[in-house]
Amino acid sequence: MVHQGHNVKRIREILGIKQDALAIKLGLSQQAISQLEQKEILDKATLEKLSGALGVSEDIIKDFKDDKAIHIVSNNNYHDNAASVQYNFNPIDKWLEAIEENKKLYERLLQSEKEKVELLQKLLNK
CATH class of the missing domain: 1.10.260.40 (lambda repressor-like DNA-binding domains)
Structure with a gap:
């Protein structure tokens, strides 16, 4: 059956x-x-x-x-003889990857801002 x-x-x-x-x-x-x-x-x-x-x-x-x-x-859905590629991925995995990239970018930006503050403090203390 x-x-x-x-x-x-x-x-x-x-x-x-x-x-x-x-x-x-x-x-x-x-x-x-x-x-x-x-x-x-x-x-x-x-x-x-x-x-x-x-x-x-x-x-x-x-x-x-x-x-x-x-x-x-x-x-599957290919009616001509052209080569076709089908990509399968988990959208949640892609979303988590994007979050990790944003986190790294934020950390770099924060570090850059800290360096600017330190430089300004040095200039003001002279």
């Missing part, structure tokens, strides 16, 4: 999409995605939304088999 929820999970994993990212794309919680992946049969509206978010047809979700995985990934 086909388990559509498990098929969604396998396709998502093969495409390198985390539950959180899929949830954001669909306007759902990560827990809701987890629950969907446990369902044996998905309703038509849910199948439509998931297939759109994953970039695969509903039939692929319904009839997915691991041996078809290479075909899905290699033909």
Whole structure:
């Protein structure tokens, strides 16, 4: 028997999409995605939304088999023969990296201001 929820999970994993990212794309919680992946049969509206978010047809979700995985990934939304690159990243990781960069920048700015104050104090004490 086909388990559509498990098929969604396998396709998502093969495409390198985390539950959180899929949830954001669909306007759902990560827990809701987890629950969907446990369902044996998905309703038509849910199948439509998931297939759109994953970039695969509903039939692929319904009839997915691991041996078809290479075909899905290699033909996912690419209808020409041009080379394509798909980048997958966790937006939270990127956000944390940006915070760290801002922290370093702030520390450098603060150090520069301290040096200016010290220089001004030296000039005033002469």
